[in-house]
Every structure is written in structure tokens, then in C-alpha cells.
Amino acid sequence: MKMREFLWIILFFSVFNKLKGNANIDDHLTLFDSIFGTPDDEEVQGNKMHLCSCDTSKLEEKMTNMEKTIQRLSELTIGMSVEEYTLRNCPQGWVVSEKTESCYKIIEDRTTNWETANKTCVSLNAELASIRTQQEFDFVNDLLRKTGENVFWLGGNDLKQEGTFKWADGSDVTFNGWNRNEPNDSNNNEDCMVWWGYANGKWNDSACKGRANRKSLCKIQATRCLEGWSYYPATDSCFKTLKGNLYWKEARAACESMAKDSSLAKITTGEENNFVKDLMKNVDEGWGFWMGANDIHREGSFVWLDGSKVTFTAWLRGEPNGGTNENCVHWWKGMGYSWNDTPCENNYNGEKSGMSAVCKMPGTRVFGGTVG
Structure with missing residues (x-):
């Protein structure tokens, strides 16, 4: 085997083990021996290494399999950035959804006021929760149903323009999670969105203050830190x-x-x-x-x-x-x-x-x- 091929194999295993967070010279040597067999004689002279009497009967087959593995690894990693090797993190006490790439926190302190609920989330560098896809709707539904509670404040509201609901960050409510015949602005006094457990988690518009004390759901974008940070x-x-x-x-x-x-x-x-x-x-x-x-x-x-x-x-x-x-x-x-x-x-x-x-x-x- 040529020196160039030898160095390529060692480099491959070095990178592979490092990606696994597992770089260890003993691992490299064990892997080398498993592929080539243990040399009968190794002599180092100056900068030259001579590997002698390796078992070459299966070398060609092993090299072919290794080339396929290298090609597969290359295909999997093409175009990947450093960030794609990182972990999604949530602040302590928050729940992460891998599908929506967001973090959620149930605020146990009850309030009768939507604005108070929103300020609580903002104080946590978060927002009163928005729900933008069916996947997110299902995740939030499962999360909140487990609490046994039936009503939670969400971020949707039409405080600025009746009938035009927006999330707390000002973006439009485009996904439809409303209960049947909602929103209906009952008594011309329902401008804030709640999660409605009585209707399998579908939304209802409610008065923004003065009703029963409710818990809230805050949301923050998931953040990536490198592993170990x-x-x-x-x-x-x-x-x-x-x-x-x-x-x-x-x-x-x-x-x-x-x-x-x-x-x-x-x-x-x-x-x-x-x-x-x-x-x-x-x-x-x-x-x-x-x-x-x-x-x-x-x-x-x-x-x-x-x-x-x-x-x-x-x-x-x-x-x-x-x-x-x-x-x-x-x-x-x-x-x-x-x-x-x-x-x-x-x-x-x-x-x-x-x-x-x-x-x-x-x-x-x-x-x-x-x-x-």
C-alpha cells in the first residue's frame, strides 16, 4: 500500500472519531489493525515508515468497502455548516419541540389579564405563544392537555383592528386553529385568544381581562449552542x-x-x-x-x-x-x-x-x- 493511501485511511478515522467526540489514538490503531492486520515488522528510519508483511489477501475488498463508506459520509456531510453539528437548547424549565424548533413554558401564575400574561412572557425574553402550523398545534395540544387545565392564554389578538387577528409579535395569524363559529366577538368584547380544552384545544376568542384566572403559555425560538456550551x-x-x-x-x-x-x-x-x-x-x-x-x-x-x-x-x-x-x-x-x-x-x-x-x-x- 502506498504511503498516500495509508495517510488517507488514518486521516479518515481521525476525522470520523473526532466527529463522534471520541478521538483516541488507541481507537485509531485498533481500527487500523482490524483492516490491515498487525504488521509482522515495522521499522522507522528517519521520516520513512515501512510496513511489511501485511495480510493483503483481503485488502482489496476492505479498501473497496471503505471507499463506499467514505463516499457515503461525504454525501451525508456535503453542504453542512458548523451550526448543523450543534444542539438545540432551551432555557432551563422549558420544553423543546424538535419539529417546530421552539421552546415552550407554562406560566403557573394565573392572571385575568391578557396583557399581564404577555408582559410575563416578554420579561423572559419570550412571547405569549403563537401557533403557526398543524405540527405546532398538535404539539401544544398534547402539552397543555396533560396539565388537566382547560383554558390558557395564547398570543393571538385583534386589539388593533377588530376581526384581524395577529400574534403578540405583530405577525398575522395565518394558521386556522379556531373552534367552530369562532372567533365571534361575543358582546363585542372578545379580542384575545385562548386555548380551549373544552373543544379539544381549538381556539376561542375571549375578553382580554376580567374573566377567570388563567395560566399562560410562553414561547421562545430554540437556540443552537455548540455541544458543551x-x-x-x-x-x-x-x-x-x-x-x-x-x-x-x-x-x-x-x-x-x-x-x-x-x-x-x-x-x-x-x-x-x-x-x-x-x-x-x-x-x-x-x-x-x-x-x-x-x-x-x-x-x-x-x-x-x-x-x-x-x-x-x-x-x-x-x-x-x-x-x-x-x-x-x-x-x-x-x-x-x-x-x-x-x-x-x-x-x-x-x-x-x-x-x-x-x-x-x-x-x-x-x-x-x-x-x-
């Missing part, structure tokens, strides 16, 4: 802790190499900072975590890697205090993950004293506006 819905972002003994520039390069638009973390609110702190608490390693904030280019003027100014801060008392010697910012594990400025290349007793890092990237919306 954690989704934060308020900023539609994905975070990942990166363990290691890294200088700041090394941490930056490592984050940027992980995915498109990934970088050392930028933090804009206290809530986001607390979310990241919870992630860091699960990493039992090192004394701190790098973030993207720095004043490398102008002393005392801290900016993020995208050039924007640092507005929210969570400095340890008395920080930043490092002057021109401490230009990079990290979370200090031993100080409750408060922020501290420190040298971008930290050394202690002549040895490298780097730390771990937190990477951040935008969440990728699965769809925009309508459910596929």
Missing part, C-alpha cells in the same frame, strides 16, 4: 469554561479557535455575571478565569475585545489598581469571583501562573418569524 437567554449567548494554565493572549486565541464569533467573554449585566459565576463554580481547577476586558491600549480605559467600553463591572474592592503592569481582567476564584486586573502574562516564582478562561459566542436562532 451553556445558553444564556437574556443576551442570546452561549458560554463555555476553558480549563488550562493560560496567559491572556493564549486564552483569547483558544476561545477564538473554538468556533466562529467565539471570543473571551464580554459581560454586560449583573445577571449575566452571576450566570457565568455559576458555570465557573463547577470547574475545580486553577485560581481564576480570564475574560475579554483589558486596558492594554490605554491605561485605565477598559474595553472589551470588540472595542466597546466596559460599562458593567464587578470589581473587587480597591480594584483595578495595577497601573501599567496589570492590563488584563479576570474573575478571582478565591475572592468570590470578583473582578481583578492582573498582568496579562502572570508568573510566580519564575514559573508560569496562568489561569482558565470563559469563552462566549452568540446563540444562533433556528428560525426567524415563522415556524418551519
Whole structure:
């Protein structure tokens, strides 16, 4: 077998195992042996490898089968983007529908007011639920029927123009899930949509306030984060802790190499900072975590890697205090993950004293506006 063919086979198994998250040199060697048999003699001289006495009687058949497998893998992966290797994520406590690529949450707090229900969903960076296809209708029906409740607020309404129903985001209600003879605007006072369990989940128009207390259904677009990343819905972002003994520039390069638009973390609110702190608490390693904030280019003027100014801060008392010697910012594990400025290349007793890092990237919306 030619060296080119040998390297191609090893490359194939390397990529295949890596896609499975299973790259391991022992796996590669086992697979190699299973195909070619164990060489009777292997001699390495300089950069030349000589494989001798392999069992070649079945080599041609195995190579043919492998070529078919490679061709099949190629056909399956042509045109696939990085995002298609990612996972659909929902915030904790939400239910995902793979078919509609959306997340749903039943709001247990009852309200007599449609507007209150809508504001509750908006506060969760979501919308009072829209239902746009038969698949979504069936999914929501199954979800809500299991609760034993018979009425839930949905996002549909004709508050702006009688008879023209729109969803809470302003888009038109095009799918028809209405119960027979609905909407009927009874007493000229029914402008808001409810899920109606009494009619097998078909919709009814209802007064927007003043009726019995009802639960609500919120909906948010499913978001893709790479496997192993954690989704934060308020900023539609994905975070990942990166363990290691890294200088700041090394941490930056490592984050940027992980995915498109990934970088050392930028933090804009206290809530986001607390979310990241919870992630860091699960990493039992090192004394701190790098973030993207720095004043490398102008002393005392801290900016993020995208050039924007640092507005929210969570400095340890008395920080930043490092002057021109401490230009990079990290979370200090031993100080409750408060922020501290420190040298971008930290050394202690002549040895490298780097730390771990937190990477951040935008969440990728699965769809925009309508459910596929």
C-alpha cells in the first residue's frame, strides 16, 4: 500500500472519531489493525515508515468497502455548516419541540389579564405563544392537555383592528386553529385568544381581562449552542469554561479557535455575571478565569475585545489598581469571583501562573418569524 493511501485511511478515522467526540489514538490503531492486520515488522528510519508483511489477501475488498463508506459520509456531510453539528437548547424549565424548533413554558401564575400574561412572557425574553402550523398545534395540544387545565392564554389578538387577528409579535395569524363559529366577538368584547380544552384545544376568542384566572403559555425560538456550551437567554449567548494554565493572549486565541464569533467573554449585566459565576463554580481547577476586558491600549480605559467600553463591572474592592503592569481582567476564584486586573502574562516564582478562561459566542436562532 502506498504511503498516500495509508495517510488517507488514518486521516479518515481521525476525522470520523473526532466527529463522534471520541478521538483516541488507541481507537485509531485498533481500527487500523482490524483492516490491515498487525504488521509482522515495522521499522522507522528517519521520516520513512515501512510496513511489511501485511495480510493483503483481503485488502482489496476492505479498501473497496471503505471507499463506499467514505463516499457515503461525504454525501451525508456535503453542504453542512458548523451550526448543523450543534444542539438545540432551551432555557432551563422549558420544553423543546424538535419539529417546530421552539421552546415552550407554562406560566403557573394565573392572571385575568391578557396583557399581564404577555408582559410575563416578554420579561423572559419570550412571547405569549403563537401557533403557526398543524405540527405546532398538535404539539401544544398534547402539552397543555396533560396539565388537566382547560383554558390558557395564547398570543393571538385583534386589539388593533377588530376581526384581524395577529400574534403578540405583530405577525398575522395565518394558521386556522379556531373552534367552530369562532372567533365571534361575543358582546363585542372578545379580542384575545385562548386555548380551549373544552373543544379539544381549538381556539376561542375571549375578553382580554376580567374573566377567570388563567395560566399562560410562553414561547421562545430554540437556540443552537455548540455541544458543551451553556445558553444564556437574556443576551442570546452561549458560554463555555476553558480549563488550562493560560496567559491572556493564549486564552483569547483558544476561545477564538473554538468556533466562529467565539471570543473571551464580554459581560454586560449583573445577571449575566452571576450566570457565568455559576458555570465557573463547577470547574475545580486553577485560581481564576480570564475574560475579554483589558486596558492594554490605554491605561485605565477598559474595553472589551470588540472595542466597546466596559460599562458593567464587578470589581473587587480597591480594584483595578495595577497601573501599567496589570492590563488584563479576570474573575478571582478565591475572592468570590470578583473582578481583578492582573498582568496579562502572570508568573510566580519564575514559573508560569496562568489561569482558565470563559469563552462566549452568540446563540444562533433556528428560525426567524415563522415556524418551519
